Amino acid sequence: MALHRIVALTLVGMVAGAGAALAEPAKFTWYGVGENVTGSSKCPGYTLRITAYVENGKIWGEWQQTGRVVRSFEFPLAADGSFGGQVDLQASIMNVKGQASADDARFDMKGYCIFGGRLKKE
Numbered sequence: 651m652a653l654h655r656i657v658a659l660t661l662v663g664m665v666a667g668a669g670a671a672l673a674e675p676a677k678f679t680w681y682g683v684g685e686n687v688t689g690s691s692k693c694p695g696y697t698l699r700i701t702a703y704v705e706n707g708k709i710w711g712e713w714q715q716t717g718r719v720v721r722s723f724e725f726p727l728a729a730d731g732s733f734g735g736q737v738d739l740q741a742s743i744m745n746v747k748g749q750a751s752a753d754d755a756r757f758d759m760k761g762y763c764i765f766g767g768r769l770k771k772e
Contacts, residue, residue: 675703675704675705675706676703676704676705676751676752676753676755676771677701677702677703677771677772678700678701678702678703678704678750678755678757678769678770678771678772679699679700679701679702679769679770679772680698680699680700680702680757680766680767680768680769680770681697681698681699681700682697682698682765682766682767683695683696683697683698684696684697684698684763684764684765685763685764685765686763686764687760687761687762687763687764690762690763692763693762693763693764696715696716696763696765697715697716698713698714698715698716698765699713699714699716700712700713700757700765700766700769701713702750702755702757702769704727704750704751704752704755705752707726707727708724708725708726708727709723709724709725709727709733709748709750709755710722710723710724710725711723713759713765721737721739723737723746725746727750730749731749731750731751732747732748732749733746733747733748733749733750734746734747734748737759739761742761742762743761744759744760744761744762745759745760745761746758746759748766753771754768754771755768755769755771756768756769757769
C-alpha cells in the first residue's frame with residue numbers, strides 16, 4: 651500500500667511540475683507605420699512589426715521593418731516595469747523605452763523614425 655502512495659504522489663508531483671514548466675511568457679504584438687523625425691519625410695511609408703515577450707523581469711523579442719532584416723532586443727525590467735536602452739542598427743541607433751508587465755506593454759522607439767505604442771496582448 652505504501653508503494654502505491656509513493657508512486658501516486660510522485661506522479662502528482664510530476665504533473666504539477668510539468669504544468670509549471672509549460673507556463674509561457676506573456677506575448678505582445680504591434681504593427682504600424684512610422685512617424686517622421688526632424689529632417690525625414692519617408693517614415694509614414696515604413697511599416698514595422700514588433701513581437702515582445704515578458705517574463706522573469708525582462709522583455710525580449712524582435713522587430714522587423716517591412717523589407718529589412720529582423721532585429722532582436724532584450725532589456726531588463728525595473729521594479730516599476732519600465733525598460734530602456736539602445737539597439738545598434740549599424741547604420742543608426744534606435745533609442746528604445748517602454749513599460750511592461752504580464753498584462754500590458756508599451757514599446758517606443760526613436761531613431762531614423764518613431765515607431766511603437768501600446769502593444770496588443772496575444
